[in-house]
Amino acid sequence: MRSLDILSRRGLLLGLGTGTAAMGAGRAALADPVFAEYPFQLGIAAGDPSSDGFVIWTRLAPRPLEIGNGMPSVPMPVKWEVATSPGFGTIARSGEVIARPELAHAVHVEVEGLEPNREYFYRFIAGRERTATGRAKTAPEAGAATAQARFGVVGCQAYEQGFYTAHRKAAEERLDFIYCYGDYIYEGRGNRTFNGPAGTSENARQHIGGEIYALDEYRRRYAQYKMDTDLQASHASTAWYVTWDDHEIDNNWVSALDQDGTPPEIFMLRQQAAMQAFYEHMPMRRSAFPRGSATQLYRHAAWGDLLDLNLLDTRQYRTNQPCDDAWASTCAGVSAADAQVLGQAQEAWLYQNLDRSRAHWKVLAQQVMVMDLDRKEGPEPGYNLDTWAGYSIPRARLLRRLKDRRIGNTIVLTGDEHQNYAGELHLDGRNPEGAPIASEFVTTSISSSGDGQDQRADGRRIQADNSFLKFNNAQRGYVVCDVTPERWQTEFKVLDKVSERGGTLTTRAKFAVASGDARVVAA
Numbered sequence: 001m002r003s004l005d006i007l008s009r010r011g012l013l014l015g016l017g018t019g020t021a022a023m024g025a026g027r028a029a030l031a032d033p034v035f036a037e038y039p040f041q042l043g044i045a046a047g048d049p050s051s052d053g054f055v056i057w058t059r060l061a062p063r064p065l066e067i068g069n070g071m072p073s074v075p076m077p078v079k080w081e082v083a084t085s086p087g088f089g090t091i092a093r094s095g096e097v098i099a100r101p102e103l104a105h106a107v108h109v110e111v112e113g114l115e116p117n118r119e120y121f122y123r124f125i126a127g128r129e130r131t132a133t134g135r136a137k138t139a140p141e142a143g144a145a146t147a148q149a150r151f152g153v154v155g156c157q158a159y160e161q162g163f164y165t166a167h168r169k170a171a172e173e174r175l176d177f178i179y180c181y182g183d184y185i186y187e188g189r190g191n192r193t194f195n196g197p198a199g200t201s202e203n204a205r206q207h208i209g210g211e212i213y214a215l216d217e218y219r220r221r222y223a224q225y226k227m228d229t230d231l232q233a234s235h236a237s238t239a240w241y242v243t244w245d246d247h248e249i250d251n252n253w254v255s256a257l258d259q260d261g262t263p264p265e266i267f268m269l270r271q272q273a274a275m276q277a278f279y280e281h282m283p284m285r286r287s288a289f290p291r292g293s294a295t296q297l298y299r300h301a302a303w304g305d306l307l308d309l310n311l312l313d314t315r316q317y318r319t320n321q322p323c324d325d326a327w328a329s330t331c332a333g334v335s336a337a338d339a340q341v342l343g344q345a346q347e348a349w350l351y352q353n354l355d356r357s358r359a360h361w362k363v364l365a366q367q368v369m370v371m372d373l374d375r376k377e378g379p380e381p382g383y384n385l386d387t388w389a390g391y392s393i394p395r396a397r398l399l400r401r402l403k404d405r406r407i408g409n410t411i412v413l414t415g416d417e418h419q420n421y422a423g424e425l426h427l428d429g430r431n432p433e434g435a436p437i438a439s440e441f442v443t444t445s446i447s448s449s450g451d452g453q454d455q456r457a458d459g460r461r462i463q464a465d466n467s468f469l470k471f472n473n474a475q476r477g478y479v480v481c482d483v484t485p486e487r488w489q490t491e492f493k494v495l496d497k498v499s500e501r502g503g504t505l506t507t508r509a510k511f512a513v514a515s516g517d518a519r520v521v522a523a
């Protein structure tokens, strides 16, 4: 009766079904609820495809921007269906899952028992309401001969700084999957303007509220982002592999350290809230369920014998940025012997994956640039210290290992920079010796930094000063990778504007890497 009282007092549900569904532990869930407002306003998503399934996600939130999300504080059953066609004529798998108030009524279903390398369609039903239909593909079986894959790379979608036209366009591509490198949300307060490389610009739209610290604030920020229908279309079009970067929690955080010198035990409370909200809103497996201020985010995925995806976490185990993270500088801390980017456990795990891999291409799907770009004008070098260049010992350890063990066909996929870059990896970019060890493609932002331009003045100079850098562009967009056993191709797709809806998408450049040769060449 308690739940009925709450419901009628809030007036959020117009009526109730007669039954309750057994919930375990003596709790009852409402069955057959009638929603006064559409409960699936945050859309749907699929993630982490394997050869026999994927995760499907949704959240009940009739009033997504309110605390409590317009939901009564009771568990609620949600039905799900996975079919082999968009008409749902043949249901491959179906079931019911409980949306719990502890998780903001988010649901994650790890669908199993599907066929490899096949397209599926999914939807959710609660009461008389149904979601749109999502599409997701299962991966080819690990090791199975796979002729090609076509996938997208996205990230850095500051809501305020532009519209998500890139997501709308990516959705139309019906990609095999999308890798999201992070900065899915930004934690900053609502602002009318932002300071970018081109000076002060008007924001296209505004965050609600101040900088976010508490769980309900992170939830509301995710809700605001996820109400964007272009982003929803991108999720509905294919499954995503998601990692985070910094802004899911706070700018440039590493380990338990933020940029403001907050005591770690206090920052860890913020991390705990942010990590719970991240899990609640991402199509992640149960293995990524947060434990306090820790989340097992790094993981491996295979796409047949074509791709080994090492999804890395370059934030949670990293040592502090050297030289106070001053832009385009260097100091003794850059070569600190005990510096870590991945941390010992993740690094050992990655090296083992690389040693054992029999895939044609080994992918490091991660966040911050591995190329040691010299960003400072003049003879003295200066680095972005929030990238691998600020951590020369672990960076050299990784590249030396690839070189010494002759681990070829390694592709690094990166975000963070809000620019496109393509280049080659050497132990020391200032003195490149012999053939490159691996290749790196940096994907620009969906919206962060606003409209941008083809190339910034500093981008032109940096490209001229760093011979291993083959391409730089400072517009918004996304990347599509077309991969066969013989050849990797990266296509940089850019928009003329994101400050208004309806920007025009063009292919700015294509670069290729041939099997057995890490050079990055125009395609």
Ligand SMILES: [Fe+2]
Pocket (backbone or CB within 6 Å): 156, 157, 183, 247, 416, 417, 418, 445, 448
């Ligand atoms: Fe970003």
